[in-house]
Structures are given as C-alpha cells and as structure tokens.
Amino acid sequence: MEKPTISVVIPVFNAEETISRCLRSVQAQEIHDLEILCVDDGSTDRSTTIIEQMAAEDPRIQLIRQKNRSAGAARNNGMAHARGIYLHFLDADDTVCPGIYRRAVDSLERTGAQVCVFQYRVRDRETGEEKLVPCLLNGRERVTSFRREPALFMYNTVAPWNKLYRRSWVKENGLRFDEIPCGNDRGFYFRWLAAAQSVSLLMDCGVCYQVKNRAALTGNGRWRQLDSLFFAWRSAEQAMADQPPAVRAMLTDCSMTDLLAVARSAPEESRSAVLKQLQKFLKEVDLSSMAALPFPYTWRQVCEQLRENGTDGQEDLRSLKNRVRHIVAGVRIWGLRGCVVKRNCK
Numbered sequence: 001m002e003k004p005t006i007s008v009v010i011p012v013f014n015a016e017e018t019i020s021r022c023l024r025s026v027q028a029q030e031i032h033d034l035e036i037l038c039v040d041d042g043s044t045d046r047s048t049t050i051i052e053q054m055a056a057e058d059p060r061i062q063l064i065r066q067k068n069r070s071a072g073a074a075r076n077n078g079m080a081h082a083r084g085i086y087l088h089f090l091d092a093d094d095t096v097c098p099g100i101y102r103r104a105v106d107s108l109e110r111t112g113a114q115v116c117v118f119q120y121r122v123r124d125r126e127t128g129e130e131k132l133v134p135c136l137l138n139g140r141e142r143v144t145s146f147r148r149e150p151a152l153f154m155y156n157t158v159a160p161w162n163k164l165y166r167r168s169w170v171k172e173n174g175l176r177f178d179e180i181p182c183g184n185d186r187g188f189y190f191r192w193l194a195a196a197q198s199v200s201l202l203m204d205c206g207v208c209y210q211v212k213n214r215a216a217l218t219g220n221g222r223w224r225q226l227d228s229l230f231f232a233w234r235s236a237e238q239a240m241a242d243q244p245p246a247v248r249a250m251l252t253d254c255s256m257t258d259l260l261a262v263a264r265s266a267p268e269e270s271r272s273a274v275l276k277q278l279q280k281f282l283k284e285v286d287l288s289s290m291a292a293l294p295f296p297y298t299w300r301q302v303c304e305q306l307r308e309n310g311t312d313g314q315e316d317l318r319s320l321k322n323r324v325r326h327i328v329a330g331v332r333i334w335g336l337r338g339c340v341v342k343r344n345c346k
Helices: 019-027 047-057 071-081 100-111 150-154 167-172 184-195 222-239 245-265 268-282 287-292 298-309 314-331 334-344
Strands: 006-012 034-041 061-066 086-089 115-124 130-133 142-144 163-166 199-211
Touching: 006 019, 006 047, 006 071, 019 034, 019 047, 034 047, 034 071, 047 061, 061 071, 071 086, 071 167, 071 184, 086 100, 086 167, 100 115, 100 163, 100 199, 130 199, 150 245, 163 167, 184 222, 222 245, 222 268, 245 268, 245 287, 268 298, 287 298
Parallel strands: 006 034, 006 086, 034 061, 115 199
Antiparallel strands: 086 163, 115 130, 115 163, 142 199
C-alpha cells in the first residue's frame, strides 16, 4: 500500500461535543490521501462511538485506543502508527482551515524545508467569536531557521498543530512528546527547533484553535500541573543546552513568563500553596543568565523576590498582578525583541 501524503494524529479525550466537527474539517481537505489517526486516551463519553461511526463511512479514519496517559503519550502512539510522508498533529476540539494541507505540502515540496509553520485563528467556544493570531512576522512567506531568527521562534506558540512536519525527519531525529499531563509539547518544540536546518513560513491561516474548553486534554487548571510544567521547562532547557547564551536567556524569559502567569491564575484559596511550590522550583533556577538579554527583564525581580524572601502568597501575588498588567503585552511583541536579540545570537 502506498504511503498516504499526510498522517493526521488527533489525541482524543472526552471530546464527544467536538470530534465530529474536527474530523469533518480534515475530511474536507483538498488532499484526499490521508490517514486520520484518532488516539483515544481513555475517554468515558461517546467519543469512541462517534469515531467508529465516522470510520465506518470513511476508511481513512482509524481509532487507536490506550489507557489514560496524557496527550503526549497519545501523540507518540499516533506517530508510532503513522505511515504518511508528512505529519500533522490536531487537537480534537480544533478544526483545520480549507485547503491548508495542500498549501503546506506544496510549500515543503517547493522549499525542501523540514517543517512548515502557518498562522492560526482562535475561536471562543462560548461566544463563537474568532480572531486571527498573527504569529508570523514581516507579513511575507519565506524559508528561515531557528539559528537565523531565534526570537521569532522563541516568542511564538510551541503548539504542534500549526505546523506540518516531514515524518522521516521526525523519526530520524527521534523526536517525541513528553508524556506528562501538561506542557507535553514544549520539549518537542525546542528539540525540533534545534534540529531543523530550514523552516518554511506560510502566511495562510491553517487551524482554528478553540479556547475555553474545559474538557480538553490540557484543560484550564494549569496551576494544578506545576510539576508537569517544571518538567517541561527542564526538557526545553536540555534541548537548548548547546545554544548561545542569549538564546538560553530567552528560553528562561519565556518559561518564567509562563510560570508566573500560571501562578497568577490560581484561585485565592490555593495561591499560597502554588507560590510556595514555585518558590521551591525557583531556588534551582539560575536567573543570572538574564543578563544576556539586551532588553529590560521585569520578571526577574519578581522571581528573585519569590525565591529569596518566602511568602504566604498574598503580597507577592498582588505585586505580580501589578507587574503583569504593565508588561504582558510586551512579552507578546516578538518583533521588537527579535530586532535586538538577533545580533547577540551570532
């Protein structure tokens, strides 16, 4: 049997409300020679029944079952079964935009790049409102690399669903997701960044990413998964171990930004315990690397305060919230950082 052009790997957990819409968006793609691998991660709702019904009408859909082990384990399981020339990872509550597979495949075949990155939009499940997330800069398609534009990739989404990968290259480099409840894609992202010689940037919108979905595999209570996020940080740190100091500093910047935002999201009754957990972790982190960044690093003072002084959770959280309001927008301005940092990564 010939290889399908794309293997679409979809981890599924209690997605009965969204999985049919997700699968229909894949079925509607211009490229028809697909294999659609739905890896059920121990769902307790009607997800598997819906998948089996759709598979009975479309042999491209396959159901793979596993015990509940996390989205990372489901993605790895799907990769182990994949036969396609290219790989796409899609979440069960998201959809792919019309024609994106054809355009992404054409881009990879034309450029010879290992990975194609495309734009995405966000859909609020409660309101139905959608908006484009401009994750690619300069408004032009091009072939680049992490070495050439580190800040572009560092200050961008680590999620795998707005990328198309050459499967043989992924396999040759032993790329796998961390099998943890939260943050499983962070290590995978930085490992492929370190390995890729060229990345194709496509300005087309390829995925509609759903937010405010409590049934998703990652869920909204990330503050409950700090141990997983700490593991993800170490995994990313290991992947970037051979990179220049300024690049490693950017990684610390991104990770601390994320961890402090997670701490901020904890409900009031849990804040003290969450901040103490974060304080313990920060004692193992060397924040001196932030000196390699040529822009002000406002988070460093917050991290050092939490690490050195101890807290009952209340005063430091108020300080953190005030700082977040002023600088969270700046964290998202990848272009400003890219223009400055790039010169320090040669």
